[in-house]
Amino acid sequence: MPTIRLFGILACILSISLFTTVSADIGNSLILEDDIEIDIVTIGKPASTGVIWLACNQGNASVEIDTAKKLSSSGYQFYFPDMLSAHFLAPTPSNIDMVPAAEVIKVIQHLASHSEAQRIYIIAAARAAVPVLKALADPAIQNSAKLKAVLLITPRINKKSPEPGSEPEYIDAAGQSIHPVRVLEGERTPNRWGLPHLKSVLSRSGSPVQTDIIPGVRGFFYLRADKTPQEISMTGQLDQLIHFNLQKLGDLQP
Amino acid sequence: MKIKPAWLIAITLLFTSFSAVSDPELLKPYRGHLNPPELSLHDMQGKPHSLSDYKGNIVLVQFWATYCTPCRKEMPSMNRLIEKMGDKPFKIIGIDMAESPQTVQKFLDEVPVSFPVLLDTEGSTIGAWKVFAAPANFILDKQGNIIYTLYGAVEWDAEAMVEKLSALTEQ
Numbered sequence: 001m002p003t004i005r006l007f008g009i010l011a012c013i014l015s016i017s018l019f020t021t022v023s024a025d026i027g028n029s030l031i032l033e034d035d036i037e038i039d040i041v042t043i044g045k046p047a048s049t050g051v052i053w054l055a056c057n058q059g060n061a062s063v064e065i066d067t068a069k070k071l072s073s074s075g076y077q078f079y080f081p082d083m084l085s086a087h088f089l090a091p092t093p094s095n096i097d098m099v100p101a102a103e104v105i106k107v108i109q110h111l112a113s114h115s116e117a118q119r120i121y122i123i124a125a126a127r128a129a130v131p132v133l134k135a136l137a138d139p140a141i142q143n144s145a146k147l148k149a150v151l152l153i154t155p156r157i158n159k160k161s162p163e164p165g166s167e168p169e170y171i172d173a174a175g176q177s178i179h180p181v182r183v184l185e186g187e188r189t190p191n192r193w194g195l196p197h198l199k200s201v202l203s204r205s206g207s208p209v210q211t212d213i214i215p216g217v218r219g220f221f222y223l224r225a226d227k228t229p230q231e232i233s234m235t236g237q238l239d240q241l242i243h244f245n246l247q248k249l250g251d252l253q254p
Numbered sequence: 255m256k257i258k259p260a261w262l263i264a265i266t267l268l269f270t271s272f273s274a275v276s277d278p279e280l281l282k283p284y285r286g287h288l289n290p291p292e293l294s295l296h297d298m299q300g301k302p303h304s305l306s307d308y309k310g311n312i313v314l315v316q317f318w319a320t321y322c323t324p325c326r327k328e329m330p331s332m333n334r335l336i337e338k339m340g341d342k343p344f345k346i347i348g349i350d351m352a353e354s355p356q357t358v359q360k361f362l363d364e365v366p367v368s369f370p371v372l373l374d375t376e377g378s379t380i381g382a383w384k385v386f387a388a389p390a391n392f393i394l395d396k397q398g399n400i401i402y403t404l405y406g407a408v409e410w411d412a413e414a415m416v417e418k419l420s421a422l423t424e425q
Contacts, residue, residue, distance in 0.1 A: 163403060164383070164384070165383060165384050166286050167384060167386075188321040190317075190319065190388045191386060193351075
C-alpha cells in the first residue's frame with residue numbers, strides 16, 4: 001500500500017512538472033505589500049496569448065487545470081492565481097467574491113507586465129466574475145494595453161437574491177467595464193432568461209458584449225458533483241468551448 | 255442526562271432554520287409594475303389557459319423547471335396545499351420554463367401534480383413576468399393582480415402558510 005501511495009505521489013509530481021512552467025519573470029507567487037502571498041500556477045510555455053483564469057474553486061480546480069493543459073499546445077499560456085488560499089478561504093465558489101478587487105488588480109497588472117504574451121484574456125466562472133468585474137472597473141486595468149477581453153462562464157453577479165417580477169440587480173461594477181466581454185450561460189438554468197438584461201448592464205460603459213447559450217447544461221456545470229451525462233460530455237469538451245470563445249473574443253473590438 | 259446550554263442553543267437554531275422555510279413571512283409584497291401580467295398558454299393536454307379563467311380565486315403561479323431540484327422537492331407540498339385549501343377559492347398554476355413536453359411529462363410521471371402545468375416553450379411568458387430564477391412564485395388576488403412573490407422552495411402546506419392563504423381567500 002505505501003509503495004502504491006509513493007508511486008501515486010511521484011506520478012502527480014511528474015504530471016505537474018510536465019505541464020507546469022514556472023516562468024522566471026512571472027514567478028510562482030506574488031507577494032503584495034501587506035505580506036499576502038498569492039500563489040500562481042502557470043500552465044504551458046510562454047505563448048502569444050496569455051489567459052488569467054480566476055477559478056472560483058482554486059485549490060480544487062482540477063477541471064480548469066486539465067482544460068488548460070489541453071489548450072497549452074494551442075498557443076495559450078494559462079495563469080491560475082490562487083486568491084483563496086492567500087486569505088485562508090476554502091475553495092468554494094461562494095468564497096471567491098470575498099477576495100478584494102485590489103488584489104485581483106495587482107495580480108492582473110503583475111501578469112500583464114511580466115508575461116511574454118502579446119495579449120491577455122481573463123476567464124471567470126460563477127461568482128468569480130464578481131472580483132473580476134470589480135477589477136475591470138479600475139482605471140489602471142482599463143488602461144492596460146495587453147488585457148484584451150474577458151470570458152464569463154455562467155457568471156453569478158447578483159447583488160441580492162432575485163425577486164420574481166423584477167429585473168435582477170447586479171453588483172455596481174457590472175456596468176463599469178470597457179473591455180469586450182463574452183458571456184456563456186447554460187441552457188438549463190433560469191439565468192439564461194436574464195441574458196438580455198445582463199448584456200445591457202455590462203455594456204453601459206462601452207464594453208462590447210456578446211452572449212451565448214451552452215446547450216443542455218445547467219449553470220457552472222463543470223463544477224457540479226451531480227453532473228448529467230450531457231454535462232459530463234460538455235466538461236470533456238471545455239477546452240474546445242474555451243478555445244472557440246476566446247477566438248470569438250478576439251474578433252470583438254472595444 | 256443533562257444537556258449543555260450550548261447544545262440547547264444549537265438545537266434551537268437548527269429547528270428555527272428549518273421552520274423558516276415554511277414561514278409565510280417569506281411572501282414579499284409585490285412592488286413591481288406587472289399588474290395585470292399576461293398569461294395565455296396551453297397545458298399538457300393542449301387546453302388553453304388564461305388568467306381570466308381564474309378570476310375570483312387567489313392564484314399561486316409558479317414558474318419551475320425539471321432541472322430545478324428545489325422545485326422537485328416542494329411539489330408534493332403544493333399537492334397537499336390544494337387538499338388543505340379544500341373548497342376555498344384557491345388555485346395553483348405551474349408554468350414550465352421552456353422545456354419540451356416530453357421532458358416535462360417524464361418529470362410529471364415521477365412527480366405527479368394535482369394542478370395544471372402550462373408550457374411556455376418559447377419563454378415569452380417567462381420574459382413578460384420577469385422570471386430569472388426557479389422556483390419563482392407569484393400570489394395573485396381575486397382580480398388577477400400580483401400581491402406577493404416568493405423566490406425559492408417552501409413547504410406550501412405548512413400550517414402558517416395555509417392560514418395566510420386562507421385569509422387571502424376571505425378578503
